[in-house]
Amino acid sequence: MWQVVVPQRHGRPCGRPLQLSGDRSYDARRIVHWLQQYGIRSVIPPRRRCGMRKAGPVGYDAAAYRALNVVEGTIVCLKECRSVATWFEKLALNDRGFVHLAMIQRVVRILAPSTSLS
Structure with a gap:
C-alpha cells in the first residue's frame, strides 16, 4: 500500500516580511512610518500630488511593484x-x-x- 506524505509547516510563519507591496492608495504617512519602524521595505508608489511631501519624494522599487501585477493577474485567472x-x-x-x-x-x-x- 502506497502512502503519500506532504510535508507541512505547522503554526504561524516566523518573522516579518522583508517588503510590502501596495497600490498608490496605501501611500499614507502612518503606513510608511509603521513599515519603516519595523524594518519592512515599502514598495508603494507615491501618490500623484501637486506638492511634494515635507520629507521629499519617496523612492520605490519599480521592478518589485511590477511583480505585484503578475500576482494580481494570476489571482484573477484563478x-x-x-x-x-x-x-x-x-x-x-x-x-x-x-x-x-x-x-x-x-x-x-x-x-x-x-x-x-x-
Whole structure:
C-alpha cells in the first residue's frame, strides 16, 4: 500500500516580511512610518500630488511593484474557476489541489483555444 506524505509547516510563519507591496492608495504617512519602524521595505508608489511631501519624494522599487501585477493577474485567472473563487473546500490540501487543477485548465485553454473546456 502506497502512502503519500506532504510535508507541512505547522503554526504561524516566523518573522516579518522583508517588503510590502501596495497600490498608490496605501501611500499614507502612518503606513510608511509603521513599515519603516519595523524594518519592512515599502514598495508603494507615491501618490500623484501637486506638492511634494515635507520629507521629499519617496523612492520605490519599480521592478518589485511590477511583480505585484503578475500576482494580481494570476489571482484573477484563478477566480475564473468557481470552486477556487468560492472556497468550497475546508482542507488546505484539497484547496491547493483545486488551484493546481485551475492552473492546468488555464494552460490547456491557452494552448488549445479552439476546444471548449467548460
